[in-house]
Amino acid sequence: xxxxxxxxxxxxxxxxxxxxxxxxxxxxxxxxxxxxxxxxxxxxxxxxxxxxxxxxxxxxxxxxxxxxxxxxxxxxxxxxxxxxxxxxxxxxxxxxxxxxxxxxxxxxxxxxxxxxxxxxxxxxxxxxxxxxxxxxxxxxxxxxxxxxxxxxxxxxxxxxxxxxxxxxxxxxxxxxxxxxxxxxxxxxxxxxxxxxxxxxxxxxxxxxxxxxxxxxxxxxxxxxxxxxxxxxxxxxxxxxxxxxxxxxxxxxxxxxxxxxxxxxxxxxxxxxxxxxxxxxxxxxxxxxxxxxxxxxxxxxxxxxxxxxxxxxx
Amino acid sequence: xxxxxxxxxxxxxxxxxxxxxxxxxxxxxxxxxxxxxxxxxxxxxxxxxxxxxxxxxxxxxxxxxxxxxxxxxxxxxxxxxxxxxxxxxxxxxxxxxxxxxxxxxxxxxxxxxxxxxxxxxxxxxxxxxxxxxxxxxxxxxxxxxxxxxxxxxxxxxxxxxxxxxxxxxxxxxxxxxxxxxxxxxxxxxxxxxxxxxxxxxxxxxxxxxxxxxxxxxxxxxxxxxxxxxxxxxxxxxxxxxxxxxxxxxxxxxxxxxxxxxxxxxxxxxxxxxxxxxxxxxxxxxxxxxxxxxxxxxxxxxxxxxxxxxxxxxxxxxxxxxxxxxxxxxxxxxxxxxxxxxxxxxxxxxxxxxxxxxxxxxxxxxxxxxxxxxxxxxxxxxxxxxxxxxxxxxxxxxxxxxxxxxxxxxxxxx
Numbered sequence: 001x002x003x004x005x006x007x008x009x010x011x012x013x014x015x016x017x018x019x020x021x022x023x024x025x026x027x028x029x030x031x032x033x034x035x036x037x038x039x040x041x042x043x044x045x046x047x048x049x050x051x052x053x054x055x056x057x058x059x060x061x062x063x064x065x066x067x068x069x070x071x072x073x074x075x076x077x078x079x080x081x082x083x084x085x086x087x088x089x090x091x092x093x094x095x096x097x098x099x100x101x102x103x104x105x106x107x108x109x110x111x112x113x114x115x116x117x118x119x120x121x122x123x124x125x126x127x128x129x130x131x132x133x134x135x136x137x138x139x140x141x142x143x144x145x146x147x148x149x150x151x152x153x154x155x156x157x158x159x160x161x162x163x164x165x166x167x168x169x170x171x172x173x174x175x176x177x178x179x180x181x182x183x184x185x186x187x188x189x190x191x192x193x194x195x196x197x198x199x200x201x202x203x204x205x206x207x208x209x210x211x212x213x214x215x216x217x218x219x220x221x222x223x224x225x226x227x228x229x230x231x232x233x234x235x236x237x238x239x240x241x242x243x244x245x246x247x248x249x250x251x252x253x254x255x256x257x258x259x260x261x262x263x264x265x266x267x268x269x270x271x272x273x274x275x276x277x278x279x280x281x282x283x284x285x286x287x288x289x290x291x292x293x294x295x296x297x298x299x300x301x302x303x304x305x306x307x308x309x310x311x312x313x
Numbered sequence: 314x315x316x317x318x319x320x321x322x323x324x325x326x327x328x329x330x331x332x333x334x335x336x337x338x339x340x341x342x343x344x345x346x347x348x349x350x351x352x353x354x355x356x357x358x359x360x361x362x363x364x365x366x367x368x369x370x371x372x373x374x375x376x377x378x379x380x381x382x383x384x385x386x387x388x389x390x391x392x393x394x395x396x397x398x399x400x401x402x403x404x405x406x407x408x409x410x411x412x413x414x415x416x417x418x419x420x421x422x423x424x425x426x427x428x429x430x431x432x433x434x435x436x437x438x439x440x441x442x443x444x445x446x447x448x449x450x451x452x453x454x455x456x457x458x459x460x461x462x463x464x465x466x467x468x469x470x471x472x473x474x475x476x477x478x479x480x481x482x483x484x485x486x487x488x489x490x491x492x493x494x495x496x497x498x499x500x501x502x503x504x505x506x507x508x509x510x511x512x513x514x515x516x517x518x519x520x521x522x523x524x525x526x527x528x529x530x531x532x533x534x535x536x537x538x539x540x541x542x543x544x545x546x547x548x549x550x551x552x553x554x555x556x557x558x559x560x561x562x563x564x565x566x567x568x569x570x571x572x573x574x575x576x577x578x579x580x581x582x583x584x585x586x587x588x589x590x591x592x593x594x595x596x597x598x599x600x601x602x603x604x605x606x607x608x609x610x611x612x613x614x615x616x617x618x619x620x621x622x623x624x625x626x627x628x629x630x631x632x633x634x635x636x637x638x639x640x641x642x643x644x645x646x647x648x649x650x651x652x653x654x655x656x657x658x659x660x661x662x663x664x665x666x667x668x669x670x671x672x673x674x675x676x677x678x679x680x681x682x683x684x685x686x687x688x689x690x691x692x693x694x695x696x697x698x699x700x701x702x703x704x705x706x707x708x709x710x711x712x713x714x715x716x717x718x719x720x721x722x723x724x725x726x
Contacts (some may be wrong), residue, residue, distance in 0.1 A: 003537045010529035017527075114353035115577025116553065118697075128563055135536045136563030141529075210561070211526055212553050212581050216350045220526060220550070248527075255520075255530035287492050289530070290521035 015248025024196025030235025040222030046201030047208025070201020233310020412443025461629025483541025499546030
């Protein structure tokens with residue numbers, strides 16, 4: 001029972017972290033129709049910014065500054081790069097962000113080296129929130145979850161309850177009409193891209209200390225973030241939240257399932273036969289845990305190509 | 314991104330200018346992951362190979378000529394390695410050096426075997442300095458492959474014995490490994506050593522390689538199993554994240570590892586790494602003054618202290634150099650088969666003790682040292698105050714695991 005509760009908690013927190021990174025990606029896609037390949041790079045930039053500033057400012061201020069810096073980089077990318085290629089169509093924008101992700105990764109390697117850096121949780125936050133059975137639950141995970149939830153709440157309220165939100169949503173759905181009504185759509189694009197990058201940066205700054213901060217972290221999280229966005233529905237914030245939690249919890253619970261297809265076939269009395277075949281039949285679910293999200297994506301694409309809560313295909 | 318770069322010294326240039334009368338120099342090709350996510354591993358191997366080749370050339374090279382080092386980027390995967398191996402063969406490379414991954418190693422050894430079957434007289438030698446999968450000296454073993462690294466059986470055996478003697482092993486061991494050839498070997502080795510170590514393997518887990526961000530679910534599983542020690546062959550992020558997650562959960566277990574000494578690991582793990590064990594192929598503190606001398610010389614020439622797999626790579630290539638010296642040129646050319654025969658009988662005194670090549674399966678027999686992460690260590694890792702304190706040194710004979718029966722070595726007549 002303890003294990004089950006822990007798995008559920010672990011999955012939820014990991015899901016919330018995934019949401020933090022994917023929120024910006026899905027927002028930007030919904031607005032500009034651009035799948036931003038460099039999005040996970042902002043996650044990495046956030047972690048490295050916070051790591052560099054930590055000694056100077058202390059942990060809290062470093063995280064805030066890193067978030068703003070990542071956002072600023074996002075603004076620069078939109079203003080001086082994406083906007084220039086915008087009229088060439090989506091393919092060019094896609095290629096641009098793809099190239100950008102390589103440049104950011106190589107730049108990080110140039111400045112910080114090829115190896116993980118020692119960005120760690122400050123001792124003040126390194127304690128157990130509660131103990132269940134033999135295991136402690138780290139307070140920092142609770143903090144990560146709180147940050148993600150606060151972020152979701154703020155974004156949601158901002159988009160649905162404020163004038164800025166109305167303009168942003170208008171610019172997303174009917175950019176030309178919004179422009180004709182006198183709104184500066186270019187500015188909205190830049191703002192949303194910047195906020196998206198800042199959110200990814202915040203996630204990196206917070207998670208980099210808990211996991212590892214290394215030049216490959218963009219790659220590691222990037223693939224999973226795309227899965228989240230596809231499963232949730234491109235452009236849907238709620239969908240991203242739902243998909244993140246789903247993926248987090250499914251992966252976490254799968255780890256403790258030691259059964260294989262052969263065990264399932266035992267129900268119809270074909271276990272011995274399945275074990276003879278071996279291969280896929282005897283592969284434990286637990287060893288596939290990290291692959292399950294991709295299976296989920298495949299399933300969603302087959303059954304509901306627009307994603308769980310997506311509007312457009 | 315450079316596909317290939319050559320280290321050219323003034324000497325081969327001069328040789329070219331002086332006329333073509335002399336035979337072409339022997340070419341050694343490093344086929345590593347020099348770009349992409351695994352670049353840090355590949356670049357470490359390259360640094361070690363450069364160091365060893367410079368030393369060989371400083372002592373006269375081969376046949377009065379310096380050996381030429383070529384570098385090929387396998388781009389992190391077997392496909393790239395296969396392509397670049399063809400390029401290397403076309404450019405006349407006779408010795409290929411690689412160590413970065415067992416998956417790539419498996420590809421190279423197969424490609425080399427096929428190439429040598431199809432091109433008698435133009436054989437290529439594969440010097441494996443780090444791919445530790447058992448199959449390379451087992452069912453896939455071949456005459457033109459030589460491994461100068463340890464393997465799962467050797468590492469696990471040393472780790473278990475040293476931890477048992479240090480009374481830190483406990484009776485319950487949890488085995489967690491990456492789900493590919495190396496991780497599966499390691500799991501088997503951990504199970505095989507259970508009787509000798511006096512423990513039971515409470516649970517075995519194989520997980521996806523380098524795909525998992527969050528190890529908390531695995532830690533929950535380890536915690537539920539009540540294990541005293543976690544033994545793992547994990548490397549890089551999979552090792553760090555596992556250790557970080559278990560520390561965060563307040564899990565009181567000891568880690569027995571194989572790759573904790575990779576660059577950056579101690580910096581990232583920090584205090585959490587203290588008290589955990591690692592089976593290494595080299596530890597300067599255990600090697601005494603010879604070790605100090607090697608460390609200083611390596612640093613002077615490469616700009617950094619050798620860590621993890623760099624020393625074993627240097628010693629491996631030293632053995633190749635030794636065999637080269639004993640191979641006489643035939644019409645000015647190197648006969649690779651003759652070199653391979655000489656390699657089979659090579660013995661070398663390394664700073665850690667004597668190492669030798671076993672002819673039966675081309676697995677090097679080398680000393681293993683088991684160390685514990687501690688503040689008392691002489692050499693600190695990654696500019697932290699922690700380092701690897703030697704706990705026990707095993708001579709090559711003590712550490713050796715028997716050759717696998719599945720190896721049927723085909724020697725050229």
